[in-house]
Amino acid sequence: MKASYYTNYGGIEQLSIRDIPEPTPTATQIKIRVHCATVNRTDCGFLTGKPFIARFFSGLRRPRFQVLGNEFAGEVVAIGNDVKRFKLGDRVFGYEGTHFGAHAEYMVMDENGGVGKIPDNIAFDQAAAACEGGHYALIDIQKAKVDKGSVVLVNGATGAIGSAAVQIMKHLGAEVVAVCGTDHLSTLKTLGADEVIDYRTSDFTQIDKQFDFIFDAVGKSTFAKCKRILKPKGIYVSTELGPYNQNPFLALVSKFSTGKKLLFPIPIINTGHVDFIANMLAIGTFKPLIDRTYQLEQTNEAFTYVLTGEKIGNVLLKIR
Ligand SMILES: NC(=O)c1ccc[n+]([C@@H]2O[C@H](COP(=O)([O-])OP(=O)(O)OC[C@H]3O[C@@H](n4cnc5c(N)ncnc54)[C@H](OP(=O)(O)O)[C@@H]3O)[C@@H](O)[C@H]2O)c1
Numbered sequence: 001m002k003a004s005y006y007t008n009y010g011g012i013e014q015l016s017i018r019d020i021p022e023p024t025p026t027a028t029q030i031k032i033r034v035h036c037a038t039v040n041r042t043d044c045g046f047l048t049g050k051p052f053i054a055r056f057f058s059g060l061r062r063p064r065f066q067v068l069g070n071e072f073a074g075e076v077v078a079i080g081n082d083v084k085r086f087k088l089g090d091r092v093f094g095y096e097g098t099h100f101g102a103h104a105e106y107m108v109m110d111e112n113g114g115v116g117k118i119p120d121n122i123a124f125d126q127a128a129a130a131c132e133g134g135h136y137a138l139i140d141i142q143k144a145k146v147d148k149g150s151v152v153l154v155n156g157a158t159g160a161i162g163s164a165a166v167q168i169m170k171h172l173g174a175e176v177v178a179v180c181g182t183d184h185l186s187t188l189k190t191l192g193a194d195e196v197i198d199y200r201t202s203d204f205t206q207i208d209k210q211f212d213f214i215f216d217a218v219g220k221s222t223f224a225k226c227k228r229i230l231k232p233k234g235i236y237v238s239t240e241l242g243p244y245n246q247n248p249f250l251a252l253v254s255k256f257s258t259g260k261k262l263l264f265p266i267p268i269i270n271t272g273h274v275d276f277i278a279n280m281l282a283i284g285t286f287k288p289l290i291d292r293t294y295q296l297e298q299t300n301e302a303f304t305y306v307l308t309g310e311k312i313g314n315v316l317l318k319i320r
Contacts, residue, residue, distance in 0.1 A: 003067045003104030004299040009049030012300040012307075020067075023101070023108045030086050030109055031078035034319040036128035037102035038071040039294070039302040040160055046100065047303060051241070057098070069102025069317070071095055073118060073128035077106070085111045085271075091118040093127035093278075095135055095269050103299060105319060114269035119282035126281065129288035129314035133160030134168075134277045135269040136239065137217070141168055143265045144213045144235045148173030153211045153229070155179040155204060156218025157188050157196075161239055163289040163313045165215050166191045171285040177211070179204045184312060191289070205229060213237070223250055223262040230260045237263050289313025 001022045006014040025031045045054045046068055058064060073093040076086050086092065094115035101107040109115045114135065118127040146152060152169050156162040157178035169176050170192040178193035185196045197204050205221060210231045214221075219240020226236050241247050251264035280286035293316040294302040306315050 001105040002296060004069075004296065005066050006047065006063060006068070007066055008062055009047070009055075011048070012303045014047065015068075015300050015303065017297055017299070020104070022106045025078055025080045025083075025108045027080040027082040028110055028112065029080045030076045030083055030092070030111055030115070032072065032074040032092060032107050032109060033077045034069075034072050034074040034102055034105060034107055035124040036073050037069040037317045037319060038129050038132060038160075039069075039103075039299065039306050039315045039317050040071065040132045041306065042070050042097060042132060043068045043100075043103075044303065044307050053241075065100050067101045067104050067107075069104065069107070070097050070100050071128055071130075071132045072102035072107060073124040074107075074319075080111075083111045086115075086117075091124070091127075092116065093118045093124075093130060094274050095131035097269065103296065103317060103319075112271060114271070114274055116271060116274035116278050119278055122281045125290065125293075125316055125318075126288055128316060129160075129290055130164075130277050130281060130286065131269070131274060133162075133164040133314065134286070134288070135273045136161045136267050137165035137168055137215075138273055138276060139265050139267045139269075140215060140237045140239075140263070141165060141172070141213075143263050144215070144237060146172055146174050146213055150174040150212045151177075151210070151231075152213040152215065153177045153179065153204065154193075155199070155214070155216040155221055156239075157191075157193065158184045158289070158312050159217050160289075160311075160314050162215075162217035163191060164286070165217055166193050167286045168280070171280055174213075177204075177209070187289070187312070191287075210234065216240075223247070227260055232259055233261075235261050235263055237265070291315055293318060
């Protein structure tokens with residue numbers, strides 16, 4: 001099968017399209033013919049081996065797995081003997097953040113991992129872009145206990161994580177203030193944001209409003225700077241470690257706080273998360289934001305674009 005392949009950490013020069021053997025499912029795995037995947041920031045972390053901490057998961061000196069791609073949508077073409085949740089021909093989607101493998105014509109997934117059935121009314125392209133940003137956002141939002149009536153702010157709301165976060169919190173009934181650049185204010189209104197702030201002309205940490213939850217989906221702010229706009233028991237989450245790698249430490253300290261807290265959840269996807277996302281797709285409350293589409297042969301170009309940090313939402317990689 002054709003796959004985008006790499007053997008060393010580095011830039012896009014490490015990636016090449018090769019013919020490699022198709023994977024074989026174990027007893028609890030399904031084999032998926034991949035129709036569409038994405039190139040995202042998680043792939044970039046595993047390509048470059050940065051930040052270094054990522055190598056504890058991806059391999060210290062060189063990558064443990066040679067095919068990237070963590071988000072996928074495709075159809076089941078083979079199943080292990082013990083598989084119960086899926087049958088041949090099922091249309092499936094999800095996220096595989098340990099072994100990766102979606103930048104290839106076929107991949108395998110454990111049936112109890114981050115995989116679920118694609119709703120009938122949803123195309124492979126939409127499904128492929130639903131779970132990376134979607135599960136990072138969902139896990140943080142659930143930890144922060146956002147619900148109907150919560151007042152929340154999302155910084156970096158046009159990113160893969162941010163754009164999913166806006167839609168998930170609107171779905172839950174929250175009032176959402178979203179922060180992005182000048183060119184994308186109307187996009188965020190389309191996604192359902194109640195109020196939008198342009199970070200190029202205003203500093204959101206100085207606004208006259210307080211929030212139950214501040215979600216910095218691009219990790220550009222700090223807990224210290226956001227404290228004044230958090231309610232007395234407000235929660236702050238960032239997708240980055242912070243300028244001094246301080247966020248995991250502050251999360252430990254916050255455990256003892258009865259007031260404003262910083263949380264730093266470890267995002268581990270499960271079938272419940274995928275089912276939650278599938279339901280939102282089916283009823284139309286989540287429409288993954290798609291920026292550009294590339295073919296498998298153009299994987300290097302897709303990575304070049306995502307590495308700029310300027311993509312909007314998701315970048316698709318068409319495999320079939
Ligand atoms: N280490 C990992 O494995 C890992 C995995 C996943 C995500 N992450 C981190 O999570 C973050 C979000 O990932 P993502 O895929 O959602 O990001 P992304 O899609 O690459 O985010 C790009 C967006 O960030 C916005 N942005 C840039 N500078 C900003 C600023 N100063 N204030 C507000 N928004 C700004 C841009 O919005 P405008 O165009 O509107 O300006 C752009 O749409 C990234 O920092 C990423 O590194 C890390």
